[in-house]
Amino acid sequence: xxxxxxxxxxxxxxxxxxxxxxxxxxxxxxxxxxxxxxxxxxxxxxxxxxxxxxxxxxxxxxxxxxxxxxxxxxxxxxxxxxxxxxxxxxxxxxxxxxxxxxxxxxxxxxxxxxxxxxxxxxxxxxxxxxxxxxxxxxxxxxxxxxxxxxxxxxxxxxxxxxxxxxxxxxxxxxxxxxxxxxxxxxxxxxxxxxxxxxxxxxxxxxxxxxxxxxxxxxxxxxxxxxxxxxxxxxxxxxxxxxxxxxxxxxxxxxxxxxxxxxxxxxxxxxxxxxxxxxxxxxxxxxxxxxxxxxxxxxxxxxxxxxxxxxxxxxxxxxxxxxxxxxxxxxxxxxxxxxxxxxxxxxxxxxxxxxxxxxxxxxxxxxxxxxxxxxxxxxxxxxxxxxxxxxxxxxxxxxxxxxxxxxxxxxxxxxxxxxxxxxxxxxxxxxxxxxxxxxxxxxxxxxxxxxxxxxxxxxxxxxxxxxxxxxxxxxxxxxxxxxxxxxxxxxxxxxxxxxxxxxxx
Numbered sequence: 217x218x219x220x221x222x223x224x225x226x227x228x229x230x231x232x233x234x235x236x237x238x239x240x241x242x243x244x245x246x247x248x249x250x251x252x253x254x255x256x257x258x259x260x261x262x263x264x265x266x267x268x269x270x271x272x273x274x275x276x277x278x279x280x281x282x283x284x285x286x287x288x289x290x291x292x293x294x295x296x297x298x299x300x301x302x303x304x305x306x307x308x309x310x311x312x313x314x315x316x317x318x319x320x321x322x323x324x325x326x327x328x329x330x331x332x333x334x335x336x337x338x339x340x341x342x343x344x345x346x347x348x349x350x351x352x353x354x355x356x357x358x359x360x361x362x363x364x365x366x367x368x369x370x371x372x373x374x375x376x377x378x379x380x381x382x383x384x385x386x387x388x389x390x391x392x393x394x395x396x397x398x399x400x401x402x403x404x405x406x407x408x409x410x411x412x413x414x415x416x417x418x419x420x421x422x423x424x425x426x427x428x429x430x431x432x433x434x435x436x437x438x439x440x441x442x443x444x445x446x447x448x449x450x451x452x453x454x455x456x457x458x459x460x461x462x463x464x465x466x467x468x469x470x471x472x473x474x475x476x477x478x479x480x481x482x483x484x485x486x487x488x489x490x491x492x493x494x495x496x497x498x499x500x501x502x503x504x505x506x507x508x509x510x511x512x513x514x515x516x517x518x519x520x521x522x523x524x525x526x527x528x529x530x531x532x533x534x535x536x537x538x539x540x541x542x543x544x545x546x547x548x549x550x551x552x553x554x555x556x557x558x559x560x561x562x563x564x565x566x567x568x569x570x571x572x573x574x575x576x577x578x579x580x581x582x583x584x585x586x587x588x589x590x591x592x593x594x595x596x597x598x599x600x601x602x603x604x605x606x607x608x609x610x611x612x613x614x615x616x617x618x619x620x621x622x623x624x625x626x627x628x629x630x631x632x633x634x635x636x637x638x639x640x641x642x643x644x645x646x647x648x649x650x651x652x653x654x655x656x657x658x659x660x661x662x663x664x665x666x667x668x669x670x671x672x673x674x675x676x677x678x679x680x681x682x683x684x685x686x687x688x689x690x691x692x693x694x695x696x697x698x699x700x701x702x703x704x705x706x707x708x709x710x711x712x713x714x715x716x717x718x719x720x
Contacts, residue, residue, distance in 0.1 A: 262456040263404055270391055270458060274361055276471075277461040281360050284474045286551065286565055287463060290558050293565070294359040294462075295352050297588040300635025303348040304592070304600055306330075307670060309629045321619070325608075325627060328617060332377045332607060341369045341380040353383050354448065354599060361386045363449035363459030365418070366599065367440060368606050378610035381603065390421050391458065393437060404457050407447075408439070413455055415442045448598045466557030473550045480543060559587055585637055592634040600632050636667035 245252075258265060281287045306329055308322035332338050333347030340346070345353060350366070357364040367382040389406035396402055400411050408417040419437040449459025463470070548566070555565040561584050563569055608627055611617040619627060652658040661671040685692050 262453040263458070266456070266458050266460070267391060267394070267405060270460070273461055273464050273467070274386065276467055277360060277362075277463050280463065280467060280470055280474075284470050286470055286473070286554065289565055289567070290463065290466075290560065291356050291359055293560055294591070295355050297585075298591045298595060298634070299348075299351045299355050302635070303351050304596060304635075305633045306333075306600070306604065307631050307633060307673075308627075309631050310626050311629065321627070324619075325617075325630075328377075328611065329604070329607065332379075332611075338375050338377055339381060341367075341372065341382040345381070345383065350381055350383060351595070351599070355595065357383070357385055358448050358459070359462050361459070362461040362464070363447065365389060365420075366446040366448070366603070367420070368444045368446065368603070370444065370606070370610055376611075376614060376616045377607060378614040378616070379607045384420070386458065388420050389418055390437065393419050406437075407457050409457070413457070415447070417441050418445045418447070446599060446602050448594075450594070463558060466554040469550050469554040469557070473547065473554070476550075477547070560584060581637070589634075596632045596634065601630075604630060631670070633665075633670060636665070636669065638667070 277287075281291060306326065308325040310318045310321045310325070312318045336346050336349075337343045339350060354364050354366060363386045365384040365386070365388060367384060369380040369382050371378055372380045391405045393406040394403055401416060402409050402411075403419065406419045407415050408419065409415055418440045420440050422436040422438055450462075452460065548562075548568070551566045551568075552562045555562040558565060561581075564584065605628060608617070609621075609624065612619055612621050612624070649658065649663050653660070653663075664671040664674055682692060
């Protein structure tokens with residue numbers, strides 16, 4: 217029996233060795249060693265994580281945006297790069313049955329939508345926002361809170377177009393409103409959903425303007441059908457019902473930097489304030505410059521000021537030695553980490569163009585512009601198109617638009633023009649565009665679109681300018697071609713030589 221036990225022992229040892237080798241081959245990121253001790257991560261669903269963490273993240277982000285210069289700059293970058301100085305502009309592109317653009321209907325739709333968007337009493341339910349301001353407010357709320365709700369208020373009194381917009385923060389849909397209904401529908405963080413996660417309705421908390429309480433303490437909610445509410449947010453995980461503030465990855469570095477700069481400013485002020493102290497045996501008259509909440513004497517340091525110390529008190533020298541030489545490098549290091557968390561370039565967030573050249577800034581801007589273009593497309597698809605379609609349907613229903621409802625799909629053919637970007641080096645980039653046109657890898661429409669312009673508008677404007685000039689008897693100078701330029705140079709050189717020969 218002993219010989220069989222020997223073979224059995226060898227078999228067991230071999231199994232242990234195989235198990236040990238398998239453990240050695242596992243992912244390093246899954247090991248629980250000294251580096252990863254205490255780091256367990258999470259396996260919860262996105263909604264389970266957000267239900268408890270979102271209120272805190274949102275409150276901290278709002279506080280940061282109120283007090284941090286760089287957080288405010290981030291919000292300004294989002295508005296200027298996504299919405300721009302004129303907003304995302306509307307242009308109708310309806311076509312006739314033969315495929316040609318229907319100029320009459322297009323001009324009619326553009327004029328009516330412009331009239332609705334410019335009138336604050338029509339565009340917003342509170343009469344404070346026009347269409348451009350709605351876009352800006354929605355963009356800032358989305359960047360700060362991670363989500364924004366726009367309620368479509370249909371049939372509002374005194375509005376001939378029948379539609380007004382109500383911009384709401386995420387707090388208006390209570391996160392703590394969660395119910396499981398018997399008909400396989402669920403209310404998850406204020407959003408009623410079916411079993412597949414499709415929104416069916418939103419529960420908006422009711423709070424009057426004079427109530428000085430948060431939405432989360434409101435006991436009454438109103439059920440708003442999903443087709444009357446626009447919910448803008450970025451779903452980073454499948455099944456995610458609410459949005460996460462965009463600054464959440466940069467909260468820690470920005471807050472630490474804010475406190476660090478505050479400490480450096482105070483220390484620098486103390487270090488630059490030259491002061492002295494008088495020591496005498498009868499310093500009973502010392503009263504300091506004030507008292508704190510507990511009655512202790514405090515002294516405000518100012519340059520060139522001398523104080524008398526109380527009897528029995530000895531001065532201990534304090535030399536803060538600020539600002540330190542490492543201050544600038546530390547701030548840059550933290551801001552680079554924060555800008556990565558904000559998904560923007562360091563140069564844009566920090567207003568720092570030191571040590572940059574044409575190639576580096578162009579490469580950085582190109583990557584960042586692609587990010588902004590993605591957000592522009594999100595705003596167009598998530599806000600502009602739904603608002604326009606709701607406006608069109610309600611305006612036809614009320615009779616404000618004299619258009620047939622049967623051709624509703626025809627009038628949905630519109631295009632939105634977000635802002636574009638100017639060239640870093642216009643001469644080099646236009647030369648590159650000219651070469652791309654010659655080899656047929658781009659078009660004039662695409663080049664104009666990069667600038668946030670519509671090429672047909674440019675042609676119409678050029679035609680109008682030509683007609684105006686012809687009516688005034690003027691001749692517009694055409695662009696100088698290469699042949700004309702060479703001929704002009706030869707003529708100038710000939711005139712210069714003849715003038716030189718004629719000079720005694």
